[in-house]
Amino acid sequence: MTPPFEMPDAAGQPGAPTLAEDLLLLLFQPDSGTIAGENTLFYVLAGAVLADLALAEHVTTAPAGRAVRVQSVEGSAPSDEILRSAWDHLSTKPRSVQAALAAIGPPLREPVLQRLIERGDIDRTDRKVLGLFRTTALRDGGTGRRARLLGEVRRVLVEGTEPQARVAALAALLWGSGTLPQFHPGIPWTSSVITRAKELERGNWGAGAAAEAVTRTVTATVVNSVVVAITLPPRS
Template sequence: MTDDSIHPQRTRTLITEDLLLVLFQPDSGTIAGENTLFYVLAGGALTDLAQRGHATIEDAGIRGTRIHAAGDPPEDELLRPMWDYISQRPRGVQTVLAASGPTLREPVLDRLVERGDLRRQKRRVLGLFPSTALVDGGSGRRAELVAGMRAALVDGEEPSERIAALTALVSASGSLPVLHREIPWSSATATRAKNLEQGDWAAEAAAAAVTRTMIAVIANSLIAGAVVANR
């Protein structure tokens, strides 16, 4: 039901796009975790690069984990700037996230609107001042993604690669409790989410194993970034 089975025509949808969609809060029209959103979206983009064979990880000993560009440049223009950046030379994860994240919010949001997952609705504040609000577009994609996350975290189902990565990134961002009305928050939920952050999910295919490893590295960086941003 989850991942590529959600609207088969969208098999190339980025994890980055689904990440922003899940963080969108329909009741308020806001996006959870705005203060660290650029880190989180960059983590999604780096996951997309790894999943598609455009980025690899190197354990550089005392220099820490380094991110290398791999393969040909990505066709998706949203991922190309990050690939160009790491193709210059291997980079630390935090460096990649900080350099690539700040420009991602608007183009990712534009894609969600273009696909109909979200809508921009014009309103007037106090009946006078024009403003634009985000509302659910009615595509059903967000609800299906959240249902997949809930099945993994609450019902104990084995998640697909996409749902595992998505859940791990949302958890590492610190925003999972914000979804408590849709994904009941408990100690068991928190434990399962933490396991996914650490790459504890099925990864039989080689590509899935690469994604799992990258997610574990990114999750640690997101947690560290969130601590700094919230001081």
């Protein structure tokens, strides 16, 4: 199956980055060329996709016993191909958030990374080790976008700035990924930062986030599901 890539706009330029792109760019560690939380990355990227859909009111949730189901809003398909693929999957029938994460997440890494490469945010080079084995190296692309995103998240978590809804979701997902300690000392791993991150996880974003209560609830449900998926051992 060909991975879905973002369609350019009428001027031939790529559209605005998705939340999954912003999150993967933050998780990329320029010093080592690695991506933090690689082992559970597909849950986190899927969470970002669902959160993006929630923020734009393309999906909604409903209780189903002890679980929460997520479903597409009819007639509200997103134009972005990665988001549209997830929306189409959810349009067939409502699914538990956990099931949606597991279904949507596995194929996301490569197309999301490819978008960052095409934007110039990350540079990928192929090289040979010992003249025999081909390997891939990732480097910072020098656009400065990762630093700007990190600065926005830092202002929310460290300085207590009331975030825009998108930044609140991004910070909550970063917390949900379990990788936040790796951003120390840029984002200090302190009790106040942990407390603030937990507030964002619960959807307590403050008035400045300017998002409807239902949107916050859906996003909080998604982030909580990511936390559960990452921290609980798989059932045999």
